[in-house]
Amino acid sequence: xxxxxxxxxxxxxxxxxxxxxxxxxxxxxxxxxxxxxxxxxxxxxxxxxxxxxxxxxxxxxxxxxxxxxxxxxxxxxxxxxxxxxxx
Numbered sequence: 001x002x003x004x005x006x007x008x009x010x011x012x013x014x015x016x017x018x019x020x021x022x023x024x025x026x027x028x029x030x031x032x033x034x035x036x037x038x039x040x041x042x043x044x045x046x047x048x049x050x051x052x053x054x055x056x057x058x059x060x061x062x063x064x065x066x067x068x069x070x071x072x073x074x075x076x077x078x079x080x081x082x083x084x085x086x087x
Contacts, residue, residue, distance in 0.1 A: 024067030
């Protein structure tokens with residue numbers, strides 16, 4: 001989860017590495033513009049960027065992982081909320 005708690009312009013990117021290997025990358029959401037909530041003094045824009053699942057084959061083995069983009073209720077992708085601290 002990425003949160004813009006300062007509500008200033010931002011362009012968050014997500015890069016996931018597992019066992020030293022790049023497992024995924026997610027570009028910033030297009031909305032809201034500049035990742036800024038229109039209303040000041042709110043919790044800010046929150047982006048559930050990805051669901052990451054770690055896989056360990058055996059003790060001592062190098063872990064691997066899978067990256068899945070979450071889908072919000074109503075099919076919204078990416079999963080972005082504003083002023084919602086419930087998750």
